[in-house]
Amino acid sequence: MLAEPTVIAPSPLRPEVWSNKRGGLCEALDYYNAYKGSIYTSGRIVRGVLLDGEADRLDIFSAQVIIASVGGGRIKENGVMVRTQDSADNSVGIESVFRTWEARTPVAIIAGKNHPKYPCTPPAVYAVLDFFHITNVWKEVELTARGQFVKVWRIRFEKVDLNKISWWQPNGLHISDASAAPIPTVKACDHCQVQSVQVFSKVWTCLNHSCEAYYSGLSDILARDPSSLVYSSAFINQRNPNPIALGSLPDLKPPMPDLIALGSHGTDLISRRGFVCQLCGCCNRRVYWSHLVCENKSCNFTQPAQIFPYPLAAIDNEIQLMGNFMARKSTRNGVNQNVLMGPLYDPYASVLNRHCLTTMNTLDICGYKVRQYILPDNMGRPIGSFTLFISNPNINAAVNGPTYMFNELERADIGLKRNTVAGGTEQYEGLSRHFQQNFGAKYKFAVSVQSKGFSEAHPVILMGLQRLIWAGKVAVDVTTQVLAVHAPHEHFPPPMGNDFNELLALGYRESDSIRYHDDGEKELGPTVAALSLGSPSTMKFRPKKAETGFDGIVKRNSLGDFDAILEVPMKHGDMMVMHGSRIHGIYEHSVEPRGERRFSLTSRFVDPAKMASDEDRAAARVNGAIPAAAAAYAYNGF
Numbered sequence: 001m002l003a004e005p006t007v008i009a010p011s012p013l014r015p016e017v018w019s020n021k022r023g024g025l026c027e028a029l030d031y032y033n034a035y036k037g038s039i040y041t042s043g044r045i046v047r048g049v050l051l052d053g054e055a056d057r058l059d060i061f062s063a064q065v066i067i068a069s070v071g072g073g074r075i076k077e078n079g080v081m082v083r084t085q086d087s088a089d090n091s092v093g094i095e096s097v098f099r100t101w102e103a104r105t106p107v108a109i110i111a112g113k114n115h116p117k118y119p120c121t122p123p124a125v126y127a128v129l130d131f132f133h134i135t136n137v138w139k140e141v142e143l144t145a146r147g148q149f150v151k152v153w154r155i156r157f158e159k160v161d162l163n164k165i166s167w168w169q170p171n172g173l174h175i176s177d178a179s180a181a182p183i184p185t186v187k188a189c190d191h192c193q194v195q196s197v198q199v200f201s202k203v204w205t206c207l208n209h210s211c212e213a214y215y216s217g218l219s220d221i222l223a224r225d226p227s228s229l230v231y232s233s234a235f236i237n238q239r240n241p242n243p244i245a246l247g248s249l250p251d252l253k254p255p256m257p258d259l260i261a262l263g264s265h266g267t268d269l270i271s272r273r274g275f276v277c278q279l280c281g282c283c284n285r286r287v288y289w290s291h292l293v294c295e296n297k298s299c300n301f302t303q304p305a306q307i308f309p310y311p312l313a314a315i316d317n318e319i320q321l322m323g324n325f326m327a328r329k330s331t332r333n334g335v336n337q338n339v340l341m342g343p344l345y346d347p348y349a350s351v352l353n354r355h356c357l358t359t360m361n362t363l364d365i366c367g368y369k370v371r372q373y374i375l376p377d378n379m380g381r382p383i384g385s386f387t388l389f390i391s392n393p394n395i396n397a398a399v400n401g402p403t404y405m406f407n408e409l410e411r412a413d414i415g416l417k418r419n420t421v422a423g424g425t426e427q428y429e430g431l432s433r434h435f436q437q438n439f440g441a442k443y444k445f446a447v448s449v450q451s452k453g454f455s456e457a458h459p460v461i462l463m464g465l466q467r468l469i470w471a472g473k474v475a476v477d478v479t480t481q482v483l484a485v486h487a488p489h490e491h492f493p494p495p496m497g498n499d500f501n502e503l504l505a506l507g508y509r510e511s512d513s514i515r516y517h518d519d520g521e522k523e524l525g526p527t528v529a530a531l532s533l534g535s536p537s538t539m540k541f542r543p544k545k546a547e548t549g550f551d552g553i554v555k556r557n558s559l560g561d562f563d564a565i566l567e568v569p570m571k572h573g574d575m576m577v578m579h580g581s582r583i584h585g586i587y588e589h590s591v592e593p594r595g596e597r598r599f600s601l602t603s604r605f606v607d608p609a610k611m612a613s614d615e616d617r618a619a620a621r622v623n624g625a626i627p628a629a630a631a632a633y634a635y636n637g638f
């Protein structure tokens with residue numbers, strides 16, 4: 001049983017580093033990047049340990065010594081986690097603990113607010129204590145709340161810097177001179193000859209759990225009164241020689257990264273890390289594209305992010321690499337091998353399932369190479385089209401063209417931010433990987449995205465909107481004509497109908513991507529168009545898992561998901577149009593940027609008549625109205 005929490009006073013000292021969000025720790029601290037579990041390892045060495053509600057009766061949380069348990073299966077019983085199994089000797093966690101003990105490297109310890117032995121009022125959900133070194137690791141027998149005996153690993157940590165007052169217990173026992181500390185009894189076992197320290201107050205026992213004499217002398221106490229087993233004060237108060245030079249410790253409170261010195265251009269991985277606020281110590285995630293903002297509501301730290309222009313030569317290089325990747329893939333998939341397939345020969349896609357994609361079309365429209373793929377249902381009936389407008393250097397370099405738009409978006413702050421993913425509490429709140437800002441009518445994406453009216457949008461948004469309206473209409477016209485000749489069918493979607501009244505701007509940094517999803521929200525018109533700016537990406541389609549009609553036509557992977565049936569590159573200046581609402585019932589799509597700075601502008605028609613509230617309808621009318629200023633950017637392909 002865990003001890004009843006007692007009323008404890010706040011400490012007069014504050015932690016240097018803290019967070020109310022697990023994601024804040026993980027994004028800001030190199031020594032704790034684990035979203036799950038209590039141990040963070042890298043290179044198979046423990047860098048950080050998080051101690052929270054799952055503490056045991058014998059765990060110790062004192063000013064300079066921490067004793068914690070690791071491993072063992074637990075289940076939740078009456079709201080409390082109860083151990084049900086012995087801790088394994090060969091788990092990755094315990095092996096890393098032994099390796100760390102041997103390597104004598106520092107371990108940062110973080111206290112969670114639910115630790116039952118917190119010696120002061122927890123100042124935050126998570127508060128970093130300090131760096132510790134491991135002094136002992138041993139296996140103990142513990143009586144669980146279920147009345148079962150299980151074996152658990154215990155680790156004794158000692159603070160590295162014994163001269164620093166511990167904020168969590170400033171009045172606790174601080175021993176600064178190891179030679180002044182008591183020395184616990186150490187004895188060799190008569191049976192196995194292995195030396196064990198006397199950990200318990202009552203009696204010495206052999207702690208070698210593979211020895212027959214393990215726990216000898218304790219079985220009586222365990223059977224009669226296990227709660228009388230407590231640690232010996234000499235064992236707790238001992239101070240071991242510190243193996244770590246203070247000057248070699250990493251920063252407990254890392255400084256703001258010097259991105260210029262690191263050679264960062266501003267959207268690479270090194271620049272995406274969160275940061276520890278130098279004013280208040282809060283661990284922050286990188287939430288905004290163009291700013292660093294402290295997430296502590298009572299702190300006002302904010303700083304513009306350093307994002308330098310991304311050279312077009314770098315984008316060309318990324319296109320080259322993507323081309324190599326896709327060529328290898330298309331050779332493997334046989335996409336370009338089988339010339340006999342005639343009209344299905346496609347030198348562009350790296351995945352193309354010929355049994356699935358029955359019609360394909362290549363056209364020249366206003367300088368764009370336009371490729372169209374018809375998507376079928378599982379009976380082979382066309383349900384929609386995917387049209388790609390492939391741009392070229394002339395189109396990209398034109399006045400108000402893609403290169404101008406890209407450069408403007410690099411400089412402007414259009415409000416891009418990561419939004420919270422539904423479901424989590426504040427403590428475990430998840431953020432989308434990429435950055436978003438919606439314009440026009442409200443669009444409920446997987447996450448709820450803030451929306452601005454087109455009248456307050458940056459001119460680039462209006463330029464994008466005009467281009468997408470043009471591409472949408474052309475793609476729908478081509479689809480209609482092609483199908484009237486080749487595959488007239490009642491299942492095919494109706495024409496576009498309404499102009500777009502919504503535009504979602506997305507920003508992707510290095511290694512961001514958007515996982516498989518559909519754009520099938522019920523309020524949406526049948527057409528979705530997107531303009532790609534900057535780094536290239538690949539877009540994939542696959543039938544949804546439940547579409548069993550595709551079995552035998554499309555392979556499934558080990559998770560049971562279908563393989564992609566189509567994968568195409570989208571490069572700087574390219575546009576794509578998905579037409580046909582049923583596409584989103586049957587298929588899902590994903591986008592994987594293959595470079596370090598990409599913006600996409602996607603437009604849809606969100607039908608006010610299908611919105612949930614009058615308020616949303618009114619907002620859609622106001623925000624979705626295209627302002628007169630947009631006329632300056634009207635686009636007809638040239």
Ligand SMILES: O=C(O)CCC(=O)C(=O)O
Nearest residue numbers: 506514519530591600602
């Ligand atoms: O980034 C893109 O090009 C498309 C993103 C997408 O699929 C979406 O916004 O739904």
Ligand SMILES: [Fe+2]
Nearest residue numbers: 517518519589
């Ligand atoms: Fe999408």
